Amino acid sequence: MARGLDHIVHAVRDLDAAAALYRGLGFNVGARNRHPWGTHNHIVQFPGFFIELLTLAEPDKLGSDGFSKMFGVYNGEFLKRGEGLSLLILESRGIEADEASFRTTGIAATEVMRFDREGKRPDGGAVKVGFSLVFAEDEAAPDINFAVCQQHYPENFWNPSFQKHANSVVGAAGVIVVASEPERHLAFMRSFSGAPAVPGADGFAVATPRGTVEVTTPLAFKRRFGVAPPDMSRGPRLAAIRFATADASLLQAAPEFAGLAGVYAGNAAIIEAADAMGAVLVFEPRAQSAIR
Numbered sequence: 001m002a003r004g005l006d007h008i009v010h011a012v013r014d015l016d017a018a019a020a021l022y023r024g025l026g027f028n029v030g031a032r033n034r035h036p037w038g039t040h041n042h043i044v045q046f047p048g049f050f051i052e053l054l055t056l057a058e059p060d061k062l063g064s065d066g067f068s069k070m071f072g073v074y075n076g077e078f079l080k081r082g083e084g085l086s087l088l089i090l091e092s093r094g095i096e097a098d099e100a101s102f103r104t105t106g107i108a109a110t111e112v113m114r115f116d117r118e119g120k121r122p123d124g125g126a127v128k129v130g131f132s133l134v135f136a137e138d139e140a141a142p143d144i145n146f147a148v149c150q151q152h153y154p155e156n157f158w159n160p161s162f163q164k165h166a167n168s169v170v171g172a173a174g175v176i177v178v179a180s181e182p183e184r185h186l187a188f189m190r191s192f193s194g195a196p197a198v199p200g201a202d203g204f205a206v207a208t209p210r211g212t213v214e215v216t217t218p219l220a221f222k223r224r225f226g227v228a229p230p231d232m233s234r235g236p237r238l239a240a241i242r243f244a245t246a247d248a249s250l251l252q253a254a255p256e257f258a259g260l261a262g263v264y265a266g267n268a269a270i271i272e273a274a275d276a277m278g279a280v281l282v283f284e285p286r287a288q289s290a291i292r
Helices: 015-024 066-081 095-105 182-193 218-225 253-257
Strands: 005-011 039-046 049-056 084-091 113-120 126-136 145-151 169-178 197-200 203-207 212-216 237-245 263-265 268-271 280-285
Touching: 005 066, 005 145, 005 169, 015 039, 015 049, 039 066, 039 169, 049 066, 066 084, 066 113, 066 145, 084 169, 084 237, 095 126, 095 145, 095 182, 126 182, 169 218, 169 280, 182 197, 182 203, 182 212, 212 218, 218 237, 218 263, 253 268
Parallel strands: 005 049, 084 145, 169 212, 237 280
Antiparallel strands: 005 084, 039 049, 113 126, 126 145, 169 237, 197 203, 203 212, 263 268, 268 280
C-alpha cells in the first residue's frame, strides 16, 4: 500500500527562534512540547500532515530506548553538523505490516516503537495522543532518517483550528531529496513509499497519496529553485518542502513578513537554507502543486 507524507522533522539549535521564523512566515505554530528522551518540539499542522520543529534540549535525559536513539541521539549528532530537515516520515495504515514489508526488502532499521503522551485541546483540556513508528534505513543516505508513523488517537491530534495559516498554505505539495546519484536511492524509495517511481532526466519522483517525494541532482535543484541545496558533504540531504498556497497574492509577501529577502522562481517564492535554519522552503500556488 502506498504511504503518503505524514510529517517532516526540521532539526534546529534554537527552538524558540525556529518557532518565531515559522510564525513570521505566516504559519500557526503550536505550543512547546517535551519528550521524555530530551527532545522538545513545536508542531505546524496541516490536514493529514505536519512539520515538527525539534531540538535536543535536555541531552541528560537520553536513554537506551529506541526513541532516544532514533530521535534524540540522531538529531543531536545531526545538529552538531548543522540544522535542516532531518527525518522524512510517511503515514502508516498498518504498522506491523509495514515492519514486515521493510524486513522483507531489507530496509528495516527498528522494530515497532510506540509512544503515548498527553496533549492539550484549544480549551486547555487534556487528551491522549499516541504514535507507533518503524524506521527504515538507506545506507547511502546517512544524513536522512526515514520512518513510517501510525496514529492511535488521530481524533485527538488533528484539529482544523490549528490548520489555518495566515499565509494561506493548505498543505505540503511535496518534498525534495538532493542526491548526486539519484538512481542509487530508487529501490529504497520504492520499498519505503510502497509507490512506483517515475524516472526523469535528473532523478525520479514518487507520487504518494499525500504529496510527491522527488529525488534530484544538486544541479537540477539549483536550476529549478535558484538556490543551493543544504551541505551535501556527507551525501544526500532532505533539502526542501514545497508548500501549496491557496492565495497566490500572498506568495511574495511571505518572505517580507518574516524580514527575509526571498528568491522568486517562476510563480514560486523561496526561502533559502541560510535564512531558514538549513531548510529550503518553497511556496507555490495551489493550482500548480499536487494538492487540489
